[in-house]
Amino acid sequence: MKQQRYLFKVLALIMFGLFLLLAVYGGYSIFTYGNRWFSYSRNPRVRAQKENVIAGDILDRNGVVLATTVDGKRTYQPDEAARRAVVHLLGDSQGQVSNGVETFQTRYLYGFEASLSERFNALLSGQPQRGDNVTLTIDSQLCTLIARTFAQHNPGKNGAAVVMNYKTGELMASISLPNFDPQNITAATLADAGQPFWNRATQSVYPPGSSFKIITTASALENIPDITTMDILCTGGLSVMNQAIRDYGNAVHNKLTLREAFKKSCNNVFALTAITLGDEKLRKTAEDFGFNDNFLFRDLVVENSTYPTENRNQFELATTGIGQSALAATPMHMCMVAAAIANDGVMMEPRLLMNVRSATGAIRTTYQSKVYRTALPADDAATLQAYMRDVVVSGTGTRAAVPGLTICGKTGSAESSLAGSDVTYGWFVGYIENPDLPYAVSILVESIEDGEGGGSTAAPVAADIFKYLRALP
Secondary structure (H helix, E strand, O other): OHHHHHHHHHHHHHHHHHHHHHHHHHHHHHHHHHHHHHOOOOOHHHHHHHHHEEOOOEEOOOOOEEEEEEOOEEEEOOOHHHHHHHHHHHOOOOOOOOOOHHHHOHHHHOOOOOOHHHHHHHHHHOOOEEOOEEEEOOOHHHHHHHHHHHHHHOOOOOEEEEEEEOOOOEEEEEEEEOOOOOOOOOHHHHHOOOOOOOOOOOOOOEOOHHHHHHHHHHHHHHHOOOOOOOOEEEOOOEEEOOEEEOOHHHOOOEEEOHHHHHHHOOHHHHHHHHHHHOHHHHHHHHHHOOOOOOOOOOOOOOOOOEOOOOOOOHHHHHHHHOOOOOOEEOHHHHHHHHHHHHOOOEEEOOEOEEEEEOOOOOEEEEOOOOEEEEOOOHHHHHHHHHHHHHHHHHOOOHHHOOOOOOEEEEEEEEEEEEOOEEEEEEEEEEEEOOOOOOEEEEEEEOOOOOOOOHHHHOHHHHHHHHHHHHOOO
16 A cells, blocks of 8 residues: 555656646747747737737837838838838738748737736727837848948849847848838739748858858867967868869969968868868867757747758868858858857847837837857957958958958858759858947858859948948947
């Protein structure tokens, strides 16, 4: 009998533990996935709420109204260029854009967080309930400028750009091209082969090319003794498994230090460095920066970045070191990589939400920064800061330089295929080295021409962004 009572007690304790675990997981799931559940288009509760609640306004950080409801119709900014520039962040009333603020912040915009007293007061007034007003961290004017300068430097090209405060994680801008007018979605827009509804900043993954050399360098600093002082030979044609890895124009750099190789973006040196590191160490560093992680950010949905784990051989490892192989990352994530270097190794979670206010003006919730992870030690980040400064001063990224500012960065060109054709992408990732202007950028230009690179296509866009940020109050 005593043994049975003991077993019952053990069983009861196990059941209680399982119940407690379920409760904790339920709370975690609601906190983590809540917005994703609310934004699900077939959620019947959301559909019913939208019939009875007037959606709240969406504003930028300067109080510019980006979206409002007039006579039951969702309307956006009067200027078409401004509407287009932020459309992938906001979304649209037809739901063509996935995971824009219009859907991802449904719980606020349609009053799901309203208290019982707020709902009761709306009922007594005889007026429809109004949802909460959502203020974003973005600068609408900066978004408009980026879309314009991107088109000026790269006419007819698609791509993306992200600007982030590297101290707080606040997103100042995120644009995707091509874009569209949310107030004039035509049959031509719907049939556009350029996929204007697709958010290239957060949904598209690209080979990062030489911008990944930031991570290869970080891994070398951590794992190869005396790497900063040794000479590494660039022969112009490193042979790996009977395949040659070459630099642009078949350049031969001879002996280089790691710092010189970073400034010149020497493929031979970084392929050899990756082989020296080995796949396990290079992958670990990449994962320290967020590769192969499941991005579950609170304010926005970002496609996961991948470091390949299958079909690995020496050639694949060598090409991984220069940002090729099966590597894939979003422009948003590569902005986070640059931001982590600027922030002494600390990578912040990207944030889009500044605050939420009820229809009466009461604060519902406010922006809070959150550390995503520590990507690398502060002393290694300081070394990379100096290397990235060299790139803009006298290396491949000089066209990102702005008088009066200390700009650090890394260019990249990445080869891939699209619809069966070879395509090259141009990258620039970098930041302003100034505690009063703590901004990082990531620029991606699709289908650049033969002979072009990130330094000639993406870096000039970054320079115009830096000029705008320099003029901020």
